[in-house]
Amino acid sequence: MKTGGKVGFAAAPVAVVLLIVAALQVSEKRVHTTYWDKLGGLWTVCAGVTGPAAIPGKTYTDAECERLEVAYVQKMLARMGTCVKGEFEFHEIKAWGHFAYNVGTARFCSSTAAKRLNAGERKAACAEISRFVYIGKKDCRLAANQCPGIPKRRAWERATCEGTNQ
Numbered sequence: 001m002k003t004g005g006k007v008g009f010a011a012a013p014v015a016v017v018l019l020i021v022a023a024l025q026v027s028e029k030r031v032h033t034t035y036w037d038k039l040g041g042l043w044t045v046c047a048g049v050t051g052p053a054a055i056p057g058k059t060y061t062d063a064e065c066e067r068l069e070v071a072y073v074q075k076m077l078a079r080m081g082t083c084v085k086g087e088f089e090f091h092e093i094k095a096w097g098h099f100a101y102n103v104g105t106a107r108f109c110s111s112t113a114a115k116r117l118n119a120g121e122r123k124a125a126c127a128e129i130s131r132f133v134y135i136g137k138k139d140c141r142l143a144a145n146q147c148p149g150i151p152k153r154r155a156w157e158r159a160t161c162e163g164t165n166q
């Protein structure tokens with residue numbers, strides 16, 4: 001989706017929220033029963049939803065997952081809007097939303113990438129995405145660490161951020 005308009009994270013329209021949710025369903029496998037994510041150390045359900053909504057032992061329908069994912073993304077974008085000011089193209093919000101969904105809003109807000117976004121250094125901020133290829137101290141670029149999806153996600157996010165993969 002490309003329009004001439006720009007919006008802030010907190011003001012992202014529902015269409016952008018739905019684009020992020022759709023992108024997550026490609027990179028994050030939707031799982032209907034809550035499971036313990038041993039790499040992240042969190043109860044997780046649907047397409048990576050964590051927190052109080054991920055009730056251990058509960059099974060969710062597709063409709064419940066979609067509601068949880070949309071609410072999660074809306075809340076996340078609102079939080080992102082408190083730490084990064086300015087207006088962005090839709091493809092940038094999609095990339096940063098996908099990124100923050102995966103690494104967490106707190107980590108996004110405290111990152112060098114967020115500092116660069118606030119400084120107007122968009123290209124340098126996009127490049128920062130490639131640094132987030134670790135889960136704990138495990139480098140996900142190494143096959144032995146069994147997390148090959150992380151570098152793939154970062155590559156997609158960076159390309160989307162840079163506008164080369166919309």
